[in-house]
Amino acid sequence: MDDIRPPIPEESGKFIPSLRRHIRKSGLAYRTEQTYVHWVKRYIHFNELRHPKKLGASDIERFLNHLAMNRSCSINTQKIALNALIYLYKRFLEVDVSNLEFTPARQYRRLPTVYSREEVQSILSHLRGAHRLQVELMYGSGLRCAELLSLRVKDIDFGSNNIFVRGGKGNKDRTTMLPQSLVPALERQIEYVKLLHAQDLEDGFGDVYLPDALERKYPSAAHSLAWQYLFPASKVGPDPRSGVLRRHHLHPTALAKQIRRAVQAAGVRKPARAHAFRHSFATHLLEAGYDLRTIQELLGHSDISTTEIYTHVVNRGGKGVLSPMDRMQPLGGISEPMAAYGVAA
Structure with a gap:
C-alpha cells in the first residue's frame, strides 16, 4: 500500500513532516509529495545537512550544476529537482530565489520502446x-x-x-x-x-x-x-x-x-x-x-x-x-x- 499517504503527527514540528503537511494542504498529489521530499532531502545532504533557511540561491545553483555535470542527469530530472526546490523556497519558506543561473543538463532525446x-x-x-x-x-x-x-x-x-x-x-x-x-x-x-x-x-x-x-x-x-x-x-x-x-x-x-x-x-x-x-x-x-x-x-x-x-x-x-x-x-x-x-x- 505504498501509494497511500501515511498520517503526519500534528504535533511534529520537524522540518520534513512540516513540509509534507504544507504539500498536502496545497492539494498536490501524493506522488508529487514523494518526489519533492526526495529532492529536498538530496539537496540538504548535498549541503552537508545544513538547514535550507541557511542556504540560498547560490547553493541551489551549485546543486543543479552538480546534477548536470557530476551526475550526468537528464534535463527532465534537473527540471524536477528545480521544481522541488522552487516549491521549498517560494511556497514553503516564502523566500524569493528567482533569476537562478545554472548549467542546463544536456538534452538527450530517448526514443520510447x-x-x-x-x-x-x-x-x-x-x-x-x-x-x-x-x-x-x-x-x-x-x-x-x-x-x-x-x-x-x-x-x-x-x-x-x-x-x-x-x-x-x-x-x-x-x-x-x-x-x-x-x-x-x-x-x-x-x-x-x-x-x-x-x-x-x-x-x-x-x-x-x-x-x-x-x-x-x-x-x-x-x-x-x-x-x-x-x-x-x-x-x-x-x-x-x-x-x-x-x-x-x-x-x-x-x-x-x-x-x-x-x-x-x-x-x-x-x-x-x-x-x-x-x-x-x-x-x-x-x-x-x-x-x-x-x-x-x-x-x-x-x-x-x-x-x-x-x-x-x-x-x-x-x-x-x-x-x-x-x-x-x-x-x-x-x-x-x-x-x-x-x-x-
Missing part, C-alpha cells in the same frame, strides 16, 4: 488470466501501469465504452477507450472481484481505501462493490493511515515480474517494460492514421510535444522514405546472411 503488433501478440500468448487482461488493457487503452492498477469496478463503463482514469499523472481525470474485444474478460474479472469481496465481507474485511475526504463524505462507499479495485491484491494488509486490515490493489512489481517472463519467453529482444505497451498503443494508432490531437487526449498528455515523440518511431519506412538499397534488384546468393562470414548457408 515500442513493440510491434506481432511482438505484442507473442507476449500476450505467454500471459494468463488477470495478468494477460492487465497487459491487454495497457496496450488496448493506453493506460499507465499505476492508472491500470488504480482502476475501480465503477471506472469500467460498458454503456459508453469508456474507461475512466481517476487522478492520473498530474492528478488529472480523463477517459480513454474500452476495447470491445476485452468486454467478456472484464465482465469475468468483475464477477471474480464480486465473489472475493463477498468473502472478505464475510471474513470481517471488505472496506477498501478511499482517497482524500471521500471516506468521511461517503462512509458506506468503502465496502460497496463499485469502489473495489478491479485488480485486487491476493492478500489483505494494514492501511498505513489507520492500521485497518483491507485489500488493496495488485502491487506493480507483481505485474512487472510477469511481463519480464513473458517478454523473455516470446523471444522479444527489447526491454521488458510495462510502459512499452502504452508507447505501442500510441504508435500503432498513429500508424493507423489517427491524428496527434486525438492520441494526445487518449494518453492524457497536457502538451502535444510530448505526444509528438511517437512520430519518430512510427513504422513508415524511415519517415516514409524508401531506402535506395530496397530499389536494387537481388544479386543472388552473395547476399545470404552466412555468406558474409564465409560460411555456406
Whole structure:
C-alpha cells in the first residue's frame, strides 16, 4: 500500500513532516509529495545537512550544476529537482530565489520502446488470466501501469465504452477507450472481484481505501462493490493511515515480474517494460492514421510535444522514405546472411 499517504503527527514540528503537511494542504498529489521530499532531502545532504533557511540561491545553483555535470542527469530530472526546490523556497519558506543561473543538463532525446503488433501478440500468448487482461488493457487503452492498477469496478463503463482514469499523472481525470474485444474478460474479472469481496465481507474485511475526504463524505462507499479495485491484491494488509486490515490493489512489481517472463519467453529482444505497451498503443494508432490531437487526449498528455515523440518511431519506412538499397534488384546468393562470414548457408 505504498501509494497511500501515511498520517503526519500534528504535533511534529520537524522540518520534513512540516513540509509534507504544507504539500498536502496545497492539494498536490501524493506522488508529487514523494518526489519533492526526495529532492529536498538530496539537496540538504548535498549541503552537508545544513538547514535550507541557511542556504540560498547560490547553493541551489551549485546543486543543479552538480546534477548536470557530476551526475550526468537528464534535463527532465534537473527540471524536477528545480521544481522541488522552487516549491521549498517560494511556497514553503516564502523566500524569493528567482533569476537562478545554472548549467542546463544536456538534452538527450530517448526514443520510447515500442513493440510491434506481432511482438505484442507473442507476449500476450505467454500471459494468463488477470495478468494477460492487465497487459491487454495497457496496450488496448493506453493506460499507465499505476492508472491500470488504480482502476475501480465503477471506472469500467460498458454503456459508453469508456474507461475512466481517476487522478492520473498530474492528478488529472480523463477517459480513454474500452476495447470491445476485452468486454467478456472484464465482465469475468468483475464477477471474480464480486465473489472475493463477498468473502472478505464475510471474513470481517471488505472496506477498501478511499482517497482524500471521500471516506468521511461517503462512509458506506468503502465496502460497496463499485469502489473495489478491479485488480485486487491476493492478500489483505494494514492501511498505513489507520492500521485497518483491507485489500488493496495488485502491487506493480507483481505485474512487472510477469511481463519480464513473458517478454523473455516470446523471444522479444527489447526491454521488458510495462510502459512499452502504452508507447505501442500510441504508435500503432498513429500508424493507423489517427491524428496527434486525438492520441494526445487518449494518453492524457497536457502538451502535444510530448505526444509528438511517437512520430519518430512510427513504422513508415524511415519517415516514409524508401531506402535506395530496397530499389536494387537481388544479386543472388552473395547476399545470404552466412555468406558474409564465409560460411555456406
